[in-house]
Amino acid sequence: MSFSLDGFDLDAFVTRAFEEDLRDGGDVTSEAVIPPDARFRGVMDSRDAIVVAGLPIAAAFFRRLDPEAEIEILAEEGERVEPDADLMLLSGKARALLTAERPALNTVQHLSGVATLTRRYVDAIEGTGATLLDTRKTLPGLRVVEKYATRMGGAQNHRMGLWDAAMIKDNHIAVAGTVGEAVRRAADAGIGRIIVEVDRIDQIERALLAGATHLLLDNMSPDLLREAVRIVDGRVPTEASGGITLETIRAKAETGVTYLSVGRLTQSAPAVDIGLDFKRL
DSSP: OOOOBTTBOHHHHHHHHHHHHHTTTOOHHHHHHSOTTOEEEEEEEESSOEEOOOHHHHHHHHHHHOTTOEEEEOSOTTOEEOTTOEEEEEEEEHHHHHHHHHHHHHHHHHHHHHHHHHHHHHHHTTTSOOEEEOOSOOOTTOHHHHHHHHHHTTOBOOOSSSSSSEEEOHHHHHHHSSHHHHHHHHHHTTOSOEEEEEOSGGGHHHHHHHTOSEEEEETOOHHHHHHHHHHHTTSSOEEEESSOOTTTHHHHHTTTOSEEEOTHHHHSOOOOOEEEEEEEO
16 A cells, blocks of 8 residues: 655655664564564554554554565544454564564554544534644654644644745734734745734734735634624634634634634644554464
8 A cells, every 4th residue: 555645755754763763783572582484463453432544654664674564454544443443454574563563553543643633623613614724733753744644633734834824923023013014024025825813803904904814813712703703704714723622612613713723633632542463373
């Protein structure tokens, strides 16, 4: 099964993980305990109800150490599965499979955790017309795959980095002097997508007059969000952001905002419980 993401080098990712785990000594436990000709058959399964993400990446770890390993992926990326669902069947060289087990599981547990938490937020705003966005609050080096996992959970990606949109915040405005000057400089630089953060109602018209193409409504209550949406009146997309939880997201989505962005999708998602049990052939 081929797997590729723009901006993500799967081969390099697998290489770095093994370099971290093996260094110059290798897997001393498996080499000491497991005969070189031993073979294993195993099943990876979920102990939780989850949304699946990362199985093709996990498979790449096993194939790196045993290119002839037989691997069958049993769940689709983005699929909801129940507890005790089988996710992957594999068989091959016992030493190789054991050495690859931990980085493979770490990856799929983390990415499925992100996807599963994301789906909870998506479900919480179902029917409101609002769209869930992720943020740049990702672990360094893992942004592409963590944002992939939020997509598997049903969210859309916000900015991928500092390069694909301008986001003008209070500190930018403080240095530029005014919101108008900050937006003018962004426009003069040829940036087409200019997001402006506002946290007060009286900032909205100034940001729009300056040329904002998207308003980020920061830490506003549902009542303030509703008023902000009324003032914007569809001229640009609106985004509620800041302190949004599963308990508060529905009320904010019902205000009519276009988007809601939630940093904890990637910043705070717990790993899900996925196991891998081997039997010697």
